[in-house]
Amino acid sequence: MISVEEIRKLASLARIKLTKDEEEKLSKDMGNILAYIEQIQEVSATVEESEKPLLRNVMRDDAEPHQAGIHTEALLAEAPKREENYVKVKKIL
Amino acid sequence: MVWPAQTGDPRTLKFIFNHETIIPLMIDLKNLTIKKAHEHLVKGDFSALELANAYKAEAVKRNPEINAYLEIFSDIDEQAKAADDRIKAGKADMLTGIPFAIKDIILIKGRIASGASKILENYRATYDATVIKKLKDAGVVFLGRTNMDEFAMGGSNENSAFGPVKNPHDTSRVPGGSSGGSAAAVAMDATLAALGTDTGGSIREPASFCGVVGLKPTYGAVSRFGVMAMTSSLDQVGPLAKTVEDAEIIFNTIKGRDPMDSTSFEMNETRPEKKVIGVPFDILKEGIDKDVLENFNASLEVYKKQGYTIKDIDLPMMKYSLAVYYVIVPAEVSSNTARYDGVKYGLHVDGKDLPDDYLSTRAQGFGPEVRRRIMLGTYVLSQGYYDAYYSKALKVKKLITADFNKAFQEVDAIMMPVSPTPAFKIGEKTADPISMYLADIFTVPANLAGIPAISVPSGTVNRDGKALPVGLQIIAPAFAEQVLFDLGKKFEQSRL
Numbered sequence: 001m002i003s004v005e006e007i008r009k010l011a012s013l014a015r016i017k018l019t020k021d022e023e024e025k026l027s028k029d030m031g032n033i034l035a036y037i038e039q040i041q042e043v044s045a046t047v048e049e050s051e052k053p054l055l056r057n058v059m060r061d062d063a064e065p066h067q068a069g070i071h072t073e074a075l076l077a078e079a080p081k082r083e084e085n086y087v088k089v090k091k092i093l
Numbered sequence: 094m095v096w097p098a099q100t101g102d103p104r105t106l107k108f109i110f111n112h113e114t115i116i117p118l119m120i121d122l123k124n125l126t127i128k129k130a131h132e133h134l135v136k137g138d139f140s141a142l143e144l145a146n147a148y149k150a151e152a153v154k155r156n157p158e159i160n161a162y163l164e165i166f167s168d169i170d171e172q173a174k175a176a177d178d179r180i181k182a183g184k185a186d187m188l189t190g191i192p193f194a195i196k197d198i199i200l201i202k203g204r205i206a207s208g209a210s211k212i213l214e215n216y217r218a219t220y221d222a223t224v225i226k227k228l229k230d231a232g233v234v235f236l237g238r239t240n241m242d243e244f245a246m247g248g249s250n251e252n253s254a255f256g257p258v259k260n261p262h263d264t265s266r267v268p269g270g271s272s273g274g275s276a277a278a279v280a281m282d283a284t285l286a287a288l289g290t291d292t293g294g295s296i297r298e299p300a301s302f303c304g305v306v307g308l309k310p311t312y313g314a315v316s317r318f319g320v321m322a323m324t325s326s327l328d329q330v331g332p333l334a335k336t337v338e339d340a341e342i343i344f345n346t347i348k349g350r351d352p353m354d355s356t357s358f359e360m361n362e363t364r365p366e367k368k369v370i371g372v373p374f375d376i377l378k379e380g381i382d383k384d385v386l387e388n389f390n391a392s393l394e395v396y397k398k399q400g401y402t403i404k405d406i407d408l409p410m411m412k413y414s415l416a417v418y419y420v421i422v423p424a425e426v427s428s429n430t431a432r433y434d435g436v437k438y439g440l441h442v443d444g445k446d447l448p449d450d451y452l453s454t455r456a457q458g459f460g461p462e463v464r465r466r467i468m469l470g471t472y473v474l475s476q477g478y479y480d481a482y483y484s485k486a487l488k489v490k491k492l493i494t495a496d497f498n499k500a501f502q503e504v505d506a507i508m509m510p511v512s513p514t515p516a517f518k519i520g521e522k523t524a525d526p527i528s529m530y531l532a533d534i535f536t537v538p539a540n541l542a543g544i545p546a547i548s549v550p551s552g553t554v555n556r557d558g559k560a561l562p563v564g565l566q567i568i569a570p571a572f573a574e575q576v577l578f579d580l581g582k583k584f585e586q587s588r589l
Binding site: 002007010011013014015016017018022026029030032033034036037038039040041042043046058060071074075077078079080081087089090091092 | 216217219352355410413415416417419420427431434435436437438439440441446447448450451452453455456459461464465467468469470471472473475481482485486488489492526527530
């Protein structure tokens with residue numbers, strides 16, 4: 001079990017609003033799931049840090065930008081609120 | 094008059110009434126494959142427009158019951174006519190004019206891409222995914238976007254915000270998930286082929302439950318650019334189709350290095366054939382349906398008859414796969430879903446201030462399973478738990494991969510069932526998330542090891558008087574998809 005207190009703290013970190021019923025259901029479900037995944041702690045073998053992996057992050061040069069503004073309208077058309085060429089949000093500070 | 098709908102050759106079906114009305118062409122969809130359709134299109138036996146409309150008619154007829162499509166596109170005719178022009182100009186590729194259904198997690202520019210989530214219900218994609226661009230270049234016809242578990246989180250399709258998909262073989266049962274709409278659409282002849290995504294079995298399990306072929310390529314073989322990320326270190330795009338050859342044709346079209354996906358990789362692994370197939374018999378001892386096991390053993394016999402040796406192999410770490418999976422997945426889900434905040438695109442629910450906008454948008458926008466995984470991920474990544482969970486899970490993931498690599502030194506491929514049971518009843522597992530997660534026991538390991546795996550129909554088992562499809566899973570070393578295609582075709586031929 002994870003306490004309802006803990007669930008509330010996690011929900012606030014995850015930016016999710018939960019109902020009281022959901023808090024209780026999640027405290028039970030998450031407790032069960034965590035008890036299940038706990039079995040990975042049995043594995044004690046150490047893993048050698050292998051050489052360079054086959055798949056790795058590849059950086060690209062920050063060059064050849066596209067022409068300014070050509071995607072603006074398409075992207076902003078999806079924004080819930082806009083003001084001219086800006087995405088509009090409520091006051092932050 | 095009697096429609097000759099089931100005769101083999103569609104050319105015999107084009108005829109004219111004596112009062113000069115052209116009869117709508119009856120195309121034998123049931124026996125059609127990509128290659129056959131391509132040959133007919135090139136010969137002019139039927140047009141891409143007629144083909145697309147034949148599938149569309151099935152989709153329109155069956156969808157109210159099955160719910161495989163979230164949208165059937167309104168511009169199918171225009172797309173098909175463009176394909177016909179290309180065919181007439183003698184410039185047809187194998188996929189030109191071939192109808193496709195696309196899992197609603199893959200972006201097609203200008204069309205809705207919802208991820209089967211309320212949070213993106215009205216989101217319109219602003220660009221094409223790389224796989225879509227490649228299919229467009231090949232001249233395919235997109236019929237529509239298919240239903241799925243919300244953001245691909247689920248194994249039954251019951252987590253869609255727009256209602257579950259039903260299994261076309263028994264509508265009281267699930268089609269599997271999360272690519273359930275794509276699998277059902279192929280199974281009910283509402284498309285010739287489809288794309289899905291597979292993070293822990295989401296192509297193979299529904300393929301198995303619906304009786305179609307489903308391929309999860311090697312991690313990195315196919316670009317994910319323009320595909321909504323669920324678990325970035327495991328997600329792959331792959332085909333669902335009628336035959337292994339169809340899956341191969343699609344895979345060869347969509348694969349390859351893409352500068353827009355830094356994990357994509359071009360490679361073709363060829364290995365000398367050993368004629369040995371590995372089976373981890375130890376893992377099949379318990380928790381598997383008796384009929385499914387019998388079906389699996391019968392499948393192995395097919396290969397024995399063709400001169401293959403079946404070797405009992407050990408994958409000692411495989412039993413930890415699900416525990417590892419349910420650490421890595423929620424952790425990456427909690428990061429990947431942070432972008433859905435009601436600011437840049439998608440649903441926005443107004444709160445009292447900016448943080449409350451986020452809370453309210455995400456409360457209304459995400460379904461229960463998505464929220465459960467975000468919460469779990471937030472937990473396992475939080476300070477003090479990271480090493481015990483995420484970091485440990487990544488280490489065990491490496492050990493699982495090492496198990497497979499070791500086994501592949503002695504065998505060409507590894508076989509096991511796709512799922513421990515045939516399709517289960519709708520609602521059967523929704524109350525208990527762990528029982529739902531356990532259905533992925535045979536599919537998750539290939540994702541963790543980053544290796545390719547295919548589900549090939551292997552017959553049916555009977556439940557309540559209904560014949561339910563079962564799939565054989567074949568797993569190969571990284572970038573050795575060709576081994577899957579070769580073995581899969583041999584299996585299909587033995588069953589003709």
